[in-house]
Amino acid sequence: MDYLTLKKQVLNKYFSRTNDMQKKAVFRINGAVLIVAGAGSGKTTVLCNRIANMLLFGNAYNSNTVRELSDDDVAFAQSFLAGEIDNFDAAERLSEIFGEDRVKPWNILAVTFTNKAAAELKERLENMGADVDGIWAATFHSACVRILRQDIEELGMGYKSNFTIYDTDDQLKVIKTVMKEHNISDKAVTPKAVQNLISRSKDKLITPDKFSTKGKNGSDDYQLSTAKTIYTDYQARLEAANALDFDDIIMLTVKLFAHCPDVLSHWQNRFRYIMVDEYQDTNAAQYKLVSLLAEGSGNLCVVGDEDQSIYRFRGATIENILSFEEQFGAEVIKLEQNYRSTATILKAANAVIANNTQHKDKNLWSDLGDGDKIRMDRFSTEQEEAMFITERILDGVKQGKKYADHVILYRNNAQSRTVETTLAKSGIPYKIIGGVRFYERKEIKDIIAYLCVLNNNYDEVRFGRIVNEPVRGIGAATLDELNRVVSGMGISYVQAMCESDSLPSLSRKAKVLVPLGETFSELSQHTDDISDGSLIDDILDRFGYREAMQRQGLEGEVRLENINELKSNMITFAKENEGAGLSEFLEQVALVSDMDSFEADDDKAVLMTMHSAKGLEFDTVFVVGAEENIFPGYRSQFDPMEIEEERRLAYVAITRAKRHLYFTCAKQRMLYGQTMRNKVSRFVVEIPSQYMAYDDHTAVTASAAARSAEQMKPRTSYLQQQQRSYHAEQREMEKRVENVSYAPGERVHHGVFGDGTVLSAKAMGGDWLLEIAFDDKGTKKVAAKFAKMTKI
DNA sequence: GTACTCAATGTTTTT
């Protein structure tokens, strides 16, 4: 057999666990590649095998170079082909024999969506026998933090490499402080809205000076001008505190690359092969970052599925993936075989997502058989809904399933409560992902704040948090003065406290401040070694925190236990990351999410939001609260683009199920302390009825006799009626859209807002998205068909 | 400067 044939056979055999399309992706390692990976199409497998191929064989598959092989080598290859040696054991030698231009691990950057995905990727690679030392597998945020830790000072701004990372809470505090200083009422502009504006601006790389104050109608907008003022000050404060928020992490890395060609070319040289997973959820800043890095080598492979883009609210733009092919001249590889779900589930998912306009046709298929129909069950209340799920889970377990095969998905965390209590009552073990997070507990945030101040003596927000926690007689007045001294003299909080004796404005409090400052100063010397966690004990003891907790009794005990858990997290971290100090630990804390701690192996039913479920799969999936105004949420009802986003979320939820999928809804439910009655979610109605089994439990009376009689006749009338009226409404709306068009300048009437003038009109999602300047109600965005606009 | 009470307020999703 000639060399080239043998080589191909060996490589095909080595990657024999991938299908033809997947192989194409595995072997195409150079240039720009777009892998469109439908749900359950083995995306992670492809990523792993692709990297393994780079490391072991480089570009061998596509090369025509012929080599002389020794008889020994040929014999080895033959026995590998004969199945006598497995992949793991053969890897090293096969790589020696056939590898060409093998990629060095440190030349690879694999960007994943979560830290957990990054860890999994590394683990799977190790299990394949590849040498992964030096590979960067990380999220955008953690990769950028690593880059910034090294090079941020090159920016020549105020940032130093031991910068702190501010979370959304810290951000909000800074914003509120700034607003207070400017006497901006939080009624006119809410801090949250400003935070959102700032965050969305940073996603688009818009710095405060470029922030436009022009409203939609082209003139200055009060809210935007105010936001600009706040943004400017906010950014200055963060810089002074040597702090970065989440969005800065990306934005400043882009800025660094754009302003420092040396730094950029260093990293371009380092990362010659770049892969980005979940590309559909990247934002403009991340796009820019990736483009800059990939400019060097041109080897950029992105993986994603536009139908699973669910993070628009935080700046993700689906356009990144939709236009990737064109922008980078990429080869497109589509993975359309689904290995996860039954054909019924897939067809339902396809039918739902087909209603989106921002969607490329694709043909996801499965050969796992039709399986069960998808169920839709309707109840009187959310308690009955939860009871039903409990019964189904117990039933499933009786049939030999594990608790962990069941997942309950909801749109927002508030919905978890009813299900949770019901599960607890029936003794089903469960775990909740998300909700109140460990790192958001007060005591944990306090201790983290202490650690932050020790790590970075300039950290304003964290200092403010703990300067009087536990209470030590330092109130708002003293803190204000400290802030003034720190920003005025350019010294740190710790220095300011130590020298408060000689500062007239602070000397009154020197008795408290000096010892406090000295403790901070002393403990700041010991932040390199965190391996035994004693730093946390020191904080507890020397700042009086433990004592304060002990005075609180039982609640304090629980809190101290939580702090202990933080301590053991710290010790574990130090063990796993040799040479890492306090700042590395704090960074990990800031960037790690709850999802990262999700372990599939303990046998518990799982409760989480649909967002958190991305990337996971379960035998049985319950989607609770499948109702209009919940899912899709009432906030998205009038924006066609928002509805499309929700529909993608539905697509994600449906495709999590391997075999069984239930939608449930309630005739009336209590949410946020209010009773509401909602129609069945449009997403359920969009599933063709041949894939569905409806059951309306609200028709059942209390009497058992009546119940069994009731079961005899189909209880589908309500849902069928819903479906009929929905489709009729759709046709009606389509007609209306077809017949009517809008243009700027036209006068229109709205049922609630009254009369107004059209500022802009865009055909979108089968509807008209109008911006209207109402005569009395200001400027609003309105979807014409939903709002039932009429022309006047 | 602190600790407590009561009222208002705002409700999505998260690296």
Next chain:
DNA sequence: CATTGAGTAC
């Protein structure tokens, strides 16, 4: 509903 915030009494 649950949390935060303002206001009040010490």
